[in-house]
Amino acid sequence: MSSLNFINPFGVRDDPGTVVGDFYTDNFERNARPGTVILNLGPQHPSTHGVLRVLAEMDGEYVVRAEPVLGYLHRMHEKMAEVKTPWQFIPNTGRVDYLHPISWNWAYAGAVEQLAGLTVPPRAEYLRVISCELNRISSHLLWWGAFVMDLGGVTPILYAFEERETINDILQIITGSRLTMSYFRFGGVSSDIDARFIKLTKDFIPYLRERLKMYTGLVTDNVILRRRVEGVGPMSVDLCQRYGATGPILRAAGLARDTRRDIPYGVYPKLEFPIPTGPSDDCFGRYMMRLKEIETSLTIIEQALAQLPSGPYMMEKAPKATFKLPKGETYFAVEGARGQVGVHIVSDGGKSPYRIKLRAPGFSNLSLFAEAAKGTLLADALAILGSLDLVIPEVDR
C-alpha cells in the first residue's frame, strides 16, 4: 500500500515494472529510440475509419515509424466459405467490403462459374457491369468525402453522401439492399432492371458530371487542400509493386494496370474506356486518380446502357441451392474500387469448397503505409492513411 500522493491522490502509482500497454505496444516500445513517444492511434480514432489500429513512434510532431495492427474486425470469411455451400456464401461476399460489395460478389460468382464452367447470358453480363460501376462510383465518392474529412474539411462528406444516396436508391431497385448487396448468382444476377432504373441512371450520369465540376471548384482547387496533399506520401511504382499494391494507388504512381483490361472478364473487352494513369504518386495523385475513375465509370455505364441486349438475366438450368462445386482449383480476379479483388478456390468436389482465399486489395495497400509514413508529420501520416482508401472489414476479412 503506497502512501497517499498529494499530486495524485487517487491515481495508480507509476511502477516501472508494470506492463503499460498490450503485447503489440510492448514489442513496439522495445525498439523505440530514447526520447520518443509511442502514440497509439485507434482502434477507436476519428481518422482510422473503423477499427484499424496504428502504433506510431513520435519524435515531437514527426512519425519516426508507424505500424498498423490488424485483426480487430476479423470475421473469418475464409473459414466460413469452407463450411458453407457456395450458395450460402454469396451474402458473405457482400459483407467483406461494405463499400464495394458488388466487386466481391463478382469475384466469388466469377470464380465459381469459372470452376463449374457456367456461361452467363449477355444481358446478365451487362447488368453486372452497370451495377459494379455504379457501386464503384459510390465507393469512390465516400472515399472522397472521408479523405477530405481526414484533412479537416467536414463539409464535403455530406455533399458526397447526397450522390451516394442517389446511387443507393438506384441499386436498391435491383439488389434490394443499400449496403451489403448480394446481387450476383451463379450464372446470372438476381433480378432484371426496369424502366425506372434506366431512367434514374440516365438522369444521374449528367448530374454527377456537373457535380464533379463543382467539387473541383469547391475542394480540389482549394489552396489549403492542395498544400496538404501535394508531395505528401510519395509511393513509387517500385514500392507499390514490392508490396503488391494495386488499383488507384498503382495507377496514380504511373503504371496502367487494371484488371478490367489486363485479365479481361465479363463484357469489359467490348467497352471502350481509358485506363487513366495519375498525375503524380503522392496523395494528390491518388486523389485525382479516383476522381478520374468516377468519370471513367460514368463512361462505362453509358456504353453498357446503350449496348444492353435483351434476353434472360439468368442462365437456363442455373445451379440450384444444392449445387456442388466440381473438383479443381481456380483463381478469378476483378477490379474493385481499391484494386484487384481476387478469389482463389480449391475444391475437392464436396458440399463446400475445400479452401478459399480472398485476396483483399486493401490489405496489400495498407502494407505500404509503414514505409510511406516514415519521417512524415502526424497530419501527413494520417493523410497518407486516408489516401489508401482502406475498408477495414476487407483488410481483416
Place this chain on the structure above:
Amino acid sequence: MDLSLLSFVQIIVAVLLIIGLMVGNAVVMVYVERKVAGFIQRRPGPYEVGPIGTVQPICDSMKLLGKQLFVPANIDWILFFLAPVLAFFPVLLLFLPIPFGPYLTGLGVGDGILLILAFAGFGVLSNILAGWSSNNKYGLLGAARAVSQSVAYEIPMIMALLAVVFMSGSLNLSEIVAQQGSWPWQWNIVVQPLAFFIYLVSLVGETNRAPFDLPEAESELTAGFHTEYSGMGFALFFLSEYANMLLVSFVCATFFLGGYKGPFLDGFWWTFAKAYAVMFFIVWIRWTFPRVRFDQLLNINWKWLLPLSIINLWLTAIIMKIIS
C-alpha cells in the same frame, strides 16, 4: 483610477453582466453555429427541440451539467481541475474595457487594449495545463501545439492592433472608436486594410478555430488538449472558446469597424451587429476549409503575417510622421 465604492459597484455589476453575456453568447452561438453548419452542409441542423430547434443549446447544457465526471487515471489532480476554471475566468476581465456603447463600458481603463492583450495570454496557459495534466498523449501533443500557435499568432495580432494605435495615438478603446467616423469609409478598415487582414487571420489562429484548430485537431488528436474532459470541464472550455471568439470579434469591431458608430442611431447594437458579423465569418470559414498542417500554420505566421505586420507598422509610422 480611484477605487471608490461607486466604481467597485460598477465593476461588480459589469462582471455580472459580462457573465450573462458570455453564457448568453455561448447559448446563441451553439445554435447559430449548428444551424449555419447545417445550412452549409445542406442539412437541417437542430430542429427537434422547440421551434426550429431553438431550445437545443439549453438541452445540450443540461446534458453537460448532468454528465458523470470521468477522471482518467494518473492525472495531475490539481492542474486537471484548475485548467477549465483558468480558461474561463480571465475572459471575464477581458470584456471590461470594451466600449459597447458611447456610455456603456465596464471599466474605463485608460490603456484598455493593454489589459486585453495581457490577459488574453492566460487562455493558452489553461490549454497547457489541461493537456499536461490529463495524462494523455493526444492532450500533450495538443498542448504543445497550442503553445507554439498562440505565441506565434499573438505577435502579428499585436502588431496589427499597434498600427491602429499609432494612428489614434491612444491605447484607450473608447478613444479609438471616438476617432472613427459614422460611415463605413470613415472606419479604420479603410485606412488600415492590411492590418485588418492580418488581424482577421491571427484572430482565427488565436481562438484555435478551423482551419487553424491544430490544438484540438479532431482527425489527428481526437480532441487535443481537452480529450479527457467531460461534463462541465468540457463545458467550461467550450464556453471560454466562444467567449474568446466574441472578445476578438468585439476588438475587431472596435478597432477596425467603427465600434458603436453607425450611419444612424449610434449605440451598442452597432457593436453587437459588427461583432456578430465577424463571428459569422469565423463560423463560415470553419465549415468551409480543410485544416492546415502544423508546419504550414507556423510558416503562414512567421514567413507572411509577421513580416507583413512589421512592414505595415513601418508604413503607418512613416506616413504618420509625414502627415503630422
